[in-house]
Amino acid sequence: MTSTVTVRLTAVRKTYGTGSATVTALDGVSAEFTAGSFTAVMGASGSGKSTLLHCAAGLDTADSGTITVGDTELAGLSEHARTLLRRDRIGFVFQAYNLVGALTAAQNVGLPHRLARHALDPAEVTRALTEVGLADRAGHYPAQLSGGEQQRVALARALITRPAVLYADEPTGALDSVSSGVVLAALRRLVDTHDQTVVMVTHDPVAAAAADRVLVLADGRLVDEITGSGPAQIAARLVQGAVRA
Numbered sequence: 001m002t003s004t005v006t007v008r009l010t011a012v013r014k015t016y017g018t019g020s021a022t023v024t025a026l027d028g029v030s031a032e033f034t035a036g037s038f039t040a041v042m043g044a045s046g047s048g049k050s051t052l053l054h055c056a057a058g059l060d061t062a063d064s065g066t067i068t069v070g071d072t073e074l075a076g077l078s079e080h081a082r083t084l085l086r087r088d089r090i091g092f093v094f095q096a097y098n099l100v101g102a103l104t105a106a107q108n109v110g111l112p113h114r115l116a117r118h119a120l121d122p123a124e125v126t127r128a129l130t131e132v133g134l135a136d137r138a139g140h141y142p143a144q145l146s147g148g149e150q151q152r153v154a155l156a157r158a159l160i161t162r163p164a165v166l167y168a169d170e171p172t173g174a175l176d177s178v179s180s181g182v183v184l185a186a187l188r189r190l191v192d193t194h195d196q197t198v199v200m201v202t203h204d205p206v207a208a209a210a211a212d213r214v215l216v217l218a219d220g221r222l223v224d225e226i227t228g229s230g231p232a233q234i235a236a237r238l239v240q241g242a243v244r245a
């Protein structure tokens with residue numbers, strides 16, 4: 001896997017709308033996602049989690065503040081350069097797996113390369129499927145796979161480009177607890193064995209407990225950081241009301 005990178009946000013502000021309809025989605029957020037670390041982002045609905053993920057990934061632009069991916073500052077990039085950065089260095093996994101039903105697991109995993117018209121070594125597909133524990137399902141179609149297996153195919157598809165950083169937006173949101181556990185274990189393994197940088201938005205304290213630390217957002221600000229997290233610690237914070245997921 002490629003060497004993964006640190007992502008830094010410094011005093012990032014993002015507003016939507018104008019005049020009296022202005023919404024401040026991010027209100028001066030500074031955070032660092034260290035290379036090889038697994039961060040969960042929690043907070044109430046509307047607290048700015050997705051906006052944070054989208055700005056950090058270069059899907060959206062901040063109004064002010066700086067965001068660097070490794071040595072690259074996003075604000076300095078043209079739209080085209082940002083598109084290439086997203087395509088070549090950033091992986092995404094969303095709640096909906098977005099697999100193509102007419103393609104096998106292996107063909108779905110190879111799709112980013114085909115779309116980018118890059119030559120693809122079949123061994124790369126096998127590697128990515130092996131990393132998520134699905135090498136034996138390469139020839140299966142999505143309808144023949146469980147929800148957790150489909151999400152792991154989506155994860156393998158995100159990994160095929162060897163992303164410097166992997167963003168996951170509610171990756172277990174549509175899964176039962178058993179399938180969630182399998183997907184979270186796959187994410188955890190990527191961090192532990194490949195030093196993958198992972199940033200995951202979640203409402204689920206159990207999912208958040210798989211991360212190394214949890215950042216909590218409220219009204220566009222970072223209000224808490226839980227490190228050395230375990231389910232008990234996060235549950236205790238929930239009881240205290242510090243985390244309103």
Ligand SMILES: Nc1ncnc2c1ncn2[C@@H]1O[C@H](COP(=O)(O)OP(=O)(O)OP(=O)(O)O)[C@@H](O)[C@H]1O
Nearest residue numbers: 016017023024025044045046047048049050051052
């Ligand atoms: N494109 C947009 N136009 C206007 N307002 C927006 C837009 N995107 C987000 N917002 C607003 O910005 C704030 C933060 O939204 P965001 O989606 O980041 O929250 P979130 O914490 O991810 O919420 P959820 O958990 O419900 O997905 C919200 O008040 C939201 O209504």
